[in-house]
Amino acid sequence: MxxxxxxxxxxxxxxxxxxxxxxxxxxxxxxxxxxxxxxxxxxxxxxxxxxxxxxxxxxxxxxxxxxxxxxxxxxxxxxxxxxxxxxxxxxxxxxxxxxxxxxxxxxxxxxxxxxxxxxxxxxxxxxxxxxxxxxxxxxxxxxxxxxxxxxxxxxxxxxGPMALYYNQEIFQKHGIAVPTTWDEYVAAARALHAADPAVYITNDIGNAGMATSMIWQAGGKPYGVDGTNVTIDFSDEGTQRYTAMWQQLISEKLLAPVDSWTDQWYQGLAEGSVATLVTGAWMPANLQSGVAAGAGKWRVAPMPQWKAGERAGAExxxxxxxxxxxxxxxxxxxxxxxxxxxxxxxxxxxxxxxxxxxxxxxxSPEFLNAEFPYFGGQKANEIFAEEARNVLDGWTYLPFQVYANSVFNDTAGKAYVSDTTLSDGLRAWQDSSIEYGEQQGFTVGP
Amino acid sequence: MATPLPAAVPAENGRRRPRRRRSWAGWRFVGPFLAIFALVFLAPVAYSIYLSLFRTRLVGGTTFVGPDNYEQVLRDPQFWSAVVRVTLFLAVQVPVMLLIALLVALAVDSGRLYGRNFFRIAVFLPYAVPAVVATLMWGFMYGTQFGLVGNVNEAFGITLPDPLSPELVLASIGNIVTWEFIGYNMLIFYSALRVVPTSLYESAEIDGAGQLRVITSIKLPALRGALLIATIFSIIGSFQLFNEPSILQSIAPNAITTDFTPNLYAYSLSFSGQRFDYSATVAIVMGLITMVVAYVVQLRGMRERG
Known part of the structure; x- marks a missing residue:
């Protein structure tokens, strides 16, 4: 897949x-x-x-x-x-x-x-x-x-209910706990990179799907669609939670500058320089086929939370x-x-x-109890099924999301390669999406 | 041209039929070409112009908008920033490339080069590498993580500037294009030099002219036509820059935007944005700009020549 x-x-x-x-x-x-x-x-x-x-x-x-x-x-x-x-x-x-x-x-x-x-x-x-x-x-x-x-x-x-995939071997080697909240995630990112400069917590060079899913889990609702009336607003609280956290990872250069699905990415996942992935439940088949060398090293955990004890998920x-x-x-x-x-x-x-x-x-018990040899015999489907129940309601994508995603790197991507902040980048993305929506005949407001 | 006398004779005799038949014979010769020309050249252009007069929206469908799309292009900052970018590319990369190609051609032609044939092939070889492969190869070398730049950084404990950063990526593309096309331009120059009659060199030698004088007085004037052709090709190539940025975009998406060059912009509009109408307009306007610039250069070149 x-x-x-x-x-x-x-x-x-x-x-x-x-x-x-x-x-x-x-x-x-x-x-x-x-x-x-x-x-x-x-x-x-x-x-x-x-x-x-x-x-x-x-x-x-x-x-x-x-x-x-x-x-x-x-x-x-x-x-x-x-x-x-x-x-x-x-x-x-x-x-x-x-x-x-x-x-x-x-x-x-x-x-x-x-x-x-x-x-x-x-x-x-x-x-x-x-x-x-x-x-x-x-x-x-x-x-x-x-x-x-x-x-x-x-x-x-x-x-694709999201979960945290992590390379247990790397975490154990450096004696770092697997993060359960995003604050712990940032702390783990610093600790890992300090322990071994070749290791990054994850890879990201700006990906619209990842960003929107993260905002979704943070409780943000930047998009509103009511008929041909569309609202796009990346200034709500959920979005700010995400940008504040992720900006730290960007500013401190804690993200591997490698795009997903590239050869370097597979290489990084196999050799342990990319220590975690936060992504959908469809990932195991890809890990098995693309990162064979990681068999037995990787594990699955619930997605980190914004507040300890919360159970929020996204797709x-x-x-x-x-x-x-x-x-x-x-x-x-x-x-x-x-x-x-x-x-x-x-x-x-x-x-x-x-x-x-x-x-x-x-x-079905058969599905939930299936043991994944790749994850060291872990019953990963139990976690995925739980995460599927935690997915937050009320998220909507734009009726022109395909185009909007195609210009994510033109706008928000600037945050990864210049002084532009992620929240300014998202504002530029918002402007660009609004312009396209209006050209396409929608009534668009922020 | 003088009037062809025999043609006038039958007309005076009042025999018009042969003349008319002859005029159709011409069309029969030109016909096949014209049919294909109309089909593969005129029809797409006409269709693009037709498309550019409409606007299709997700909400509201297709409407005739006349020149609205053209007005929008002329006021489109994304389009103009792309035009400025390729113009900058043209102003820097083309002179560098042509100068190197010229030096190589003169060196090969001088006859003083050891292993001339090998040298000629070696310089021309990059042109035989498909642009896509060449760009992928260079993209790998440019990589700061796993590429050559990364390896050099690691080996010497230094930090080279990232060739794929937004500031440097245009220069990096220029480097790739220069590498690709030096051999091609060298070949144009070299073939122009080969047709210089040897008697000119002989008389220069008799007059006691040195190598430098031979170059400035014989070789460079002989190259003027070839230089003009190579410049026009390069102008068109620069304005149509697409392959290299399009492929590098997958490894440097934040540096190479979807509107990096006019062609890339038209492509993105059409294939991601489903705005075929506006994309066609961008293509037509850019085509006109390219034509005008190439024509001006040609006129200037001809005048200097005459």
Whole structure:
């Protein structure tokens, strides 16, 4: 599950969607595709008739899902295409949709990117395919993330409740306690770097997904979305908590200046120069495949807290499967999405190392008691499941988050390479996002 | 040109048909070229101009806005800072590169160089390395953590300035481009020097001219045309700077912004921002600026020559 920029979203685009649906309703002809309802019989008929289904996704465990689906429905052939990770896929998908040809039948979309596609009416409202019945199948966080207003635009495939991954060997070697609060985290960063200048607490050169997830956990709500009215304000208390803490790490040069998912990063994780990672629960599969040398050294702990004794969590990454509006095989596509996210496919993916979004798997003893040899036999899923319950409510991403994230390093990134402070950088990011939002026709205020 | 007399004769005889047939024959020869020219050159430009007259928004859809996008580009500080950046690059990197290429070409041509062929190939070789590979390679050397700069720092216990910091990254890109294109420009200069008739050198020798005099009086005047061509190519190349910053961006995202050069800005607008209309406008305006500058340089060069 290599995801260059994994972020997730709780979305609340109620007004926008209401407008969209209203427009469809009154528009009459031409909006039929959005309104069309499918019954179970339609789906069964499509499965019996068979055909070829194109799926665009980069999630590695989907391969097993495709095999399983094809065994179950021998007449259907699924072509799984990896057109790139994250933004690369969104670019390809947006281009295909704009061109009106070559659009896949199923596409993987991260939660933070979903509102943009929902707003542009590029993906199908799955309620027309009966998605409402899955309300209780998924955990609340991911289920909220696939909503844009009333509509359901994807079925959750996985989720990314954040946790602290740490290299136990390094912490033991220098006799430093594993941090449980962010104050302890900063102290540990200083102690580690003082004990061995080659060791950094973590790596960061400015990453929008990381920053927004940290603000989320700190209780910040910089984004507000109500229909086409958007507010962007990085001066609230939660954001300030984050910038005050993180600024210390930046100013004292306690962060390894290495970007995630690069060769240097994997190298740093393996040789112990990057001592911790604060990231989503989808990370273990990546550590196992990318940092084999770290097996047995790494452990998982709950995310550090802003106040000792608190239990606040946030999401980082996570994605769902959606059906582009231009697909001509929606009943068939829906059968596949259901299989992969709610049916037998879920177990196949969990067996492959994925972190699911379904209540059943997340609460099964088999899942919770699984021991990770990579983490020295630790039952890591217990921690992840606990963190999933701690995720704070009320977070929203922008309906143009894909663009906003692309200019994070132009603005907030300056804090990492110049005298600009992180909070000034975030203000510049705010201005840049507001400008884009206004150009795109939103009513944007700070 | 004199009027072709035979053509006039049939016309006087009142026989017009052969003449008309002949005029169509010309089109048949030019036709295939014109069709491809229209398809691959004119059509994209026309489509870009068409796009630049509209504005597509997430809320509100597509509307015809006429020249609004152009007005916006002319007042866009991001665009102009990118133009200033590539102009600075042009003003510093191009003279340095051409001067080195000129010295190398003169050295190779002087005939006094030991292992001339090897030297010529060695200097030209970087041009044969794809720009993407070259940039990745240099990017690795520039790294202060795991790259060559980092290794040097570690080995000697010093701290070299970070070549990928916002202050130095433009110079670092200039270094890569210079490395890539010295060989190419050297080859242009060298081929211009090879066509100088040897009799000129012989008469210079008879007149008792030294090497320096030969260079200033024979070789440099002979190079003037090649120098003009190389300069125009370099101007276009600088204004279109894209590959090197685009690849280095992944290892220095805070130093190389999404609007680092006009081309990178157009790319980001189009692929991250979904603003194809505004991106097309930026591309057209930048194309016009490049054309004007290249034309002015050419006019000046021609005048000096004449």
């Amino acid at each position: 290599i995801r260059q920029r994994r972020r997730s979203a709780f979305t609340a685009l109620a007004g926008v969607l209401a407008l969209v649906l209203a427009a469809c309703g009154s528009g009459g002809s031409g909006s039929g595709a959005q309104e069309q309802q499918f019954s179970d019989q339609d789906v069964q008929a499509a499965l019996d008739a068979g055909g070829t289904l194109t799926v665009w996704a980069w999630e590695p465990t989907l391969k097993q899902v495709v095999d399983g689906f094809q065994r179950k429905h021998p007449r259907v052939k699924v072509e799984l295409v990896n057109v790139g990770t994250g933004d690369d896929q969104y670019t390809a998908l947006q281009n295909a949709i704009a061109a009106g040809s070559g659009v896949p039948d199923v596409a993987q979309l991260e939660y933070y990117a979903l509102p943009q596609f929902a707003l542009a009416k590029s993906v199908t409202d799955l309620r027309t395919l009966g998605a409402d019945e899955y309300r209780d199948t998924f955990t609340p966080g991911p289920w909220a993330s696939v909503h844009a207003g009333e509509g359901v635009f994807a079925l959750p495939m996985d989720s 980082n990454g996570g994605s769902g499967l959606s059906i582009p509006a231009a697909s001509e095989k929606k009943p068939l596509a829906h059968a596949f999405v259901e299989y992969a996210t709610t049916g037998e496919g879920v177990q196949l993916r969990v067996d492959g190392g994925a972190f699911p979004a379904t209540t059943e798997q997340l609460s």
